[in-house]
Amino acid sequence: MHDSGSLFGWLITAGFLLTLLNYPVKLVYRKFVASRPRESKFRRIYVKFQRFIVSNHRFFAFFTALLLLTHVIIQMLYRWFSWTGLIAAGSMVANLLIGSYGHYIKKRRPSAWLVVHRAAGLLLIAAITAHVLKGGR
Numbered sequence: 001m002h003d004s005g006s007l008f009g010w011l012i013t014a015g016f017l018l019t020l021l022n023y024p025v026k027l028v029y030r031k032f033v034a035s036r037p038r039e040s041k042f043r044r045i046y047v048k049f050q051r052f053i054v055s056n057h058r059f060f061a062f063f064t065a066l067l068l069l070t071h072v073i074i075q076m077l078y079r080w081f082s083w084t085g086l087i088a089a090g091s092m093v094a095n096l097l098i099g100s101y102g103h104y105i106k107k108r109r110p111s112a113w114l115v116v117h118r119a120a121g122l123l124l125i126a127a128i129t130a131h132v133l134k135g136g137r
């Protein structure tokens, strides 16, 4: 069970990074792709890729939450309770709610929710890094 516990931990981390891609993918578009001519092949392919990442953002997040649930169940049954894990999981669940609020209630219009949503993403990077560096303690 040790291995599957760590495996799910790494799967959550991968799902989280996929969710987070939203930001750098748009940044790269603004900085390097938007200036290319409309008929450029590279631009067309990049826009398709960006649309995939952005429109599936919430599903990456929801799927990651399922992996998180599995990780927590395995760790609580076979390993130990983790404070850094709890902080990471708490921030992730909170951000799931903030993102859902922004998407379904605010209809994706940026306002204060998006600032908090991005900040929580940074907090999550810190919390997950701490959790991994402490080997899940």
Ligand code: HEM
Residues within 6 Å of the ligand: 001, 002, 003, 005, 006, 007, 008, 009, 010, 012, 013, 068, 071, 072, 075, 076, 079, 080, 081, 082, 084, 085, 086, 088, 089, 092, 128, 131, 132, 135, 136, 137
């Ligand atoms: C966003 C939330 C979380 C992420 C991304 C995450 C990620 C990870 C990763 C990548 C590992 C493997 C570390 C390694 O192999 O060195 C791990 C281990 C572990 N995690 Fe989490 N975790 C999260 C939440 C939690 C929570 C909420 C708990 C407990 C309540 C927890 C308990 C543990 C334990 C006990 C280990 C050590 C497993 C072992 O060595 O057997 N984690 N986690």
Ligand code: HEM
Residues within 6 Å of the ligand: 019, 020, 022, 023, 026, 054, 057, 058, 061, 062, 092, 093, 095, 096, 097, 098, 099, 100, 101, 102, 103, 104, 108, 114, 117, 118, 120, 121, 124
């Ligand atoms: C742990 C989970 C999540 C993380 C770490 C996360 C992270 C982020 C980040 C970093 C951005 C900024 C992108 C930008 O600046 O354009 C963003 C934007 C956004 N997120 Fe999330 N998010 C999560 C979950 C969700 C969920 C569950 C939803 C909806 C149900 C959601 C909806 C949105 C929306 C609507 C935007 C605004 C811009 C856009 O449409 O791309 N997020 N998210």
